[in-house]
Amino acid sequence: MKPGRISPVMQAGLFWLAFVPGASPSQAPRPGTLTITSVPTGATIAINNQTMRETTQASFVLSAATYNVSVTGTEANLGCSKSVAVFSNRSMRLHCTAGGWATPPN
Numbered sequence: 001m002k003p004g005r006i007s008p009v010m011q012a013g014l015f016w017l018a019f020v021p022g023a024s025p026s027q028a029p030r031p032g033t034l035t036i037t038s039v040p041t042g043a044t045i046a047i048n049n050q051t052m053r054e055t056t057q058a059s060f061v062l063s064a065a066t067y068n069v070s071v072t073g074t075e076a077n078l079g080c081s082k083s084v085a086v087f088s089n090r091s092m093r094l095h096c097t098a099g100g101w102a103t104p105p106n
Helices: 008-019
Strands: 032-038 044-047 050-055 058-062 065-073 078-086 091-097 100-102
Touching: 032 065, 032 078, 044 058, 050 058, 065 091, 078 091, 078 100
Parallel strands: 032 091
Antiparallel strands: 032 058, 044 050, 044 065, 065 078, 091 100
């Protein structure tokens, strides 16, 4: 290779970084936050069928993706389950009651 010339591999790599959205390391996807609450508090939380150590009220920092979330508790017969999309750099709140999912309190 002659001095001052860029190899085809380097050209392809530079093109990729310059023109492909999200290819730059500085633009790596950021996680989102999912906060799960319930009445009464202390209910069991499962995300993608994995029981979490935290109980309601809890916040989780998650990669942007779709998750299966369930909240269960013997007190007040809690049983909420749904599929939830978590978006990059955004916060989402879920609130479980004996009647099912409800608007989260302020």
